[in-house]
Amino acid sequence: MCKKFLTFLALIVSTYATIPDYVPTELHDWMISMRNKCIQEAQITEADVDTYVISNNAQPMMCYMKCLMREARWMTPDHQVNYEVIGTMEFGDMKDIVMAALEKCKTFTDGKEPCETAYNFNVCLQQADPVHYFLP
Structure with missing residues (x-):
């Protein structure tokens, strides 16, 4: 029982550790x-996410980015970046x-397929602000 709890606690700590300090806690x-x-x-x-470097355009990581964008509604159902939604989101101090x-x-x-489009957008964001760019 104690081992399971410690594993769970380590998972929570490592997950929260990947979120930069400047991200408002209400978004964590x-x-x-x-x-x-x-x-x-x-x-x-x-570990794939935590050690990711933007120059790696492996399909699974590109599709991870697509999933994040879709879940955040940053990508429309037809796989376009949803600038309107992004502009109206609450980012707090960010x-x-x-x-x-x-x-x-x-x-x-744009990419040739949705995962590549998400990757290209993330590459642009990283190049636009390498200091603050991160993947949750």
């Missing part, structure tokens, strides 16, 4: 929920950071 549970769902859907591991990067990515290159 939402991000963790998306992360858990999309890790399963993309059939990757937490609002200016997100909007500045978003403004630079309104003309990124």
Whole structure:
């Protein structure tokens, strides 16, 4: 019983540790929920996400990004970036950071398929603000 609890506690601590300090705490549970769902859907591991570098365009990671964008409603059902929804979301103290990067990515290159489109958008966001970019 104690071993299971410690494993669970380690999972929670490691998950919260992946969220940068500048992300408002009210967004943490939402991000963790998306992360858990999309890790399963993309059939990757937490280590894959935690050690990810943006130059890696492996299909599972690109599809993880698509899942995150879809779950956050940042991507429409027809796989377009949903700038309207992103612009109206509550980001707390991150609002200016997100909007500045978003403004630079309104003309990124669509991919040949939805996962690649999500990846290309994330590459743009990372290039627009490498200091604040992260994958939950």
